[in-house]
Amino acid sequence: MKLKKNLVAATMLAGSMTALSFLSAGAAQAQGALVMYCGVQEEWCRAMVTAFERETGIKVSMTRKSAGEVFAQVKAEAANPRADIWWGGTGDPHMQAAEEGLTVEYTSPKMNELQDWAVRQWEQSKKRTVGIYSGALGFGYNTELAASNKTGELKCWADLLKPELKGEVQVADPNSSGTAYTLLASIVQIMGEDKGFEYMKALHKNVNQYTKSGAAPAKAMAQGETTAGIAFMHDIVTMVVDKAPIKVVAPCEGTGYEIGSMSIIKGAKNMENAQKFYDWALTANAQKLGAEAKSYQVPSNKSTPIPPQAPKLSDVKLINFDFAKYGSSEERKRLLSKWDNEVKNLPK
Numbered sequence: 001m002k003l004k005k006n007l008v009a010a011t012m013l014a015g016s017m018t019a020l021s022f023l024s025a026g027a028a029q030a031q032g033a034l035v036m037y038c039g040v041q042e043e044w045c046r047a048m049v050t051a052f053e054r055e056t057g058i059k060v061s062m063t064r065k066s067a068g069e070v071f072a073q074v075k076a077e078a079a080n081p082r083a084d085i086w087w088g089g090t091g092d093p094h095m096q097a098a099e100e101g102l103t104v105e106y107t108s109p110k111m112n113e114l115q116d117w118a119v120r121q122w123e124q125s126k127k128r129t130v131g132i133y134s135g136a137l138g139f140g141y142n143t144e145l146a147a148s149n150k151t152g153e154l155k156c157w158a159d160l161l162k163p164e165l166k167g168e169v170q171v172a173d174p175n176s177s178g179t180a181y182t183l184l185a186s187i188v189q190i191m192g193e194d195k196g197f198e199y200m201k202a203l204h205k206n207v208n209q210y211t212k213s214g215a216a217p218a219k220a221m222a223q224g225e226t227t228a229g230i231a232f233m234h235d236i237v238t239m240v241v242d243k244a245p246i247k248v249v250a251p252c253e254g255t256g257y258e259i260g261s262m263s264i265i266k267g268a269k270n271m272e273n274a275q276k277f278y279d280w281a282l283t284a285n286a287q288k289l290g291a292e293a294k295s296y297q298v299p300s301n302k303s304t305p306i307p308p309q310a311p312k313l314s315d316v317k318l319i320n321f322d323f324a325k326y327g328s329s330e331e332r333k334r335l336l337s338k339w340d341n342e343v344k345n346l347p348k
Contacts, residue, residue, distance in 0.1 A: 034060045034273040035082060037074070039067045039089020039178070040260070041215060041235075044293040048087065051289060052280060058273050066213050067093045067178030074102050074265060084268035085277050090178025090214075091121055091129065092185070094261035095327025098128035103263040106275060110282035110301075118300035121259045124324050131259040132281060133290065133297035136316045137182050138255055140218065140236040140246045145227040156252040157187070160228060161202050168227035169206040170217035173344070175336055178258065179214025179232055184335055185326040186256030189319055200343045210344065221246050232258060233311040234296040241294060241309055250316040257318055260297060 034052075038045035042064050049060045065073065067089030074086060074097055086094065086103070097103050105127040111119060118131030141154050151164045160169055172180035188196040208226055211217060217229025218236045222244035229236070236248045262281060264274045280286050284303040290296070291307035298306055298313060325331055 032058050032273075034058050034270050034277055035084050036060055036062045036277070037070045037083045037086045037265075038062050038064045039070055039087065040064075040290075041238075041293065041295055044290055044295045045088070047289045047293045048281070048286070051286065052277060055280070056276060058276065060277075066172070066176050068174070068176040068181065069212070071097055075100070078102055078266070081265050081267040081269070083265050084270045084274040086263045086265060087277070087281060088132065088260055088262070090182055091131065091259040091261040091323060092181055092327040092332060093178055094129040094263050095121075095125055095323065096329045096332050097263060098125040099327075099329045102266055103128045104266045104268075106264050106278060108275075108279050108282055110279055113284070113302055114282065114300045115302055117259060121261060121323065124327075129261045129263040130278075130282070131300045132262050132287070133260040133299055134257060134313070135232045135234045135260070135297040136250065136255055136257045136311055136313055136318060137179070137186055137230075138233040138236065138248060138250050138311075138316075139228055139230045140221055140233075140239070140248050141228040142221045142224060142226070143245045143247055145224060149227055151227065154228065154247075154249060157190075157199070157255075158253070160206065160230075161199075162206075165206045165228060167206065167208045167348075169203065169230070170209050170211065170220050170226040170228070171203075171207060171230040172214045172216060173210040173212065174339055176212045177214040179235075180210075180230075181332070181336070182232075182256050182258050183230055184339055186319065186321065188335070189256065189322065189326075190254050197338070197342055200339065201346060204343050204346050205348055207348075218246075232297075233316075237296050237309050237311060238294045241296075248311065250311070252317070254317040254319045256321045257313070257316075259323065 045064045049062050071093035121131040149164050174180035174184045215235040218231045218239050220226045221229040222239040239246050268274045284301045287299040287301045287304040296307045296310040
């Protein structure tokens with residue numbers, strides 16, 4: 001009987017220890033987890049995940065989507081957030097998320113290491129998003145296809161309206177793509193809203209596809225699927241580095257630019273780890289990973305070397321892009337709705 005009682009006691013103790021070990025493992029897993037929505041190219045997303053996991057032991061679950069898609073998902077999940085950190089993608093939807101209270105204030109100890117434009121993004125968003133890289137908008141064209149289509153040299157936004165380019169221009173949809181929204185906001189600022197929308201309507205006749213991803217037109221040019229593509233210049237440079245027959249163009253009329261951003265999502269279940277990633281992602285070593293992944297943006301940390309392949313922003317006619325206005329919830333909704341109604345649904 002005594003032996004039986006001891007066996008029962010031992011079994012109960014073992015069960016308790018097993019339960020405790022499961023609880024401890026669960027707690028450790030929670031402590032060592034991070035869910036990230038990533039808005040840059042897949043290769044750069046994965047490089048960041050791998051390096052952060054290696055340096056911290058924190059396991060990262062990453063989903064890659066275009067900036068507009070991430071914003072829509074963060075908004076849809078606001079009552080029960082699935083992600084902790086939103087890293088990368090154009091700053092406009094990050095600014096809108098900040099305005100709508102979908103992200104939280106955070107002051108990183110790395111702020112004094114950043115370029116002025118990155119800090120300004122953080123200040124304008126009331127500390128809810130920060131600049132991590134910058135890059136100019138432009139377009140490119142496949143020189144072999146351009147020669148066969150007899151388009152001549154393309155130098156300006158106006159050149160993309162040439163009749164020789166009918167069905168030969170590719171650009172993303174501004175509803176899903178931060179790149180394309182930057183185009184829409186840039187054209188409006190360069191030409192004025194009325195003339196800007198007339199331009200977008202004329203461009204529509206030459207567009208063969210509105211893609212989800214802003215970088216997709218660059219890949220399509222490289223693969224010979226379209227003559228011209230509108231994208232951030234650094235995304236087009238990536239194709240040139242890979243020996244694609246593409247010429248990169250900084251439009252003669254001037255162009256807008258992006259401040260790629262990072263935000264911590266309100267209600268993040270792994271808040272401490274989100275802050276750890278935020279701090280780490282602002283370091284010079286973390287920002288070097290962009291160039292290694294063939295992403296040639298200008299980094300926000302002053303100590304990060306600018307990739308030699310990166311377009312020189314000093315050589316580009318940049319407009320004074322109003323990030324506060326065009327990143328506001330009201331203005332984004334208005335412009336996107338107007339584009340849907342007046343441009344996207346037009347016949348070709």
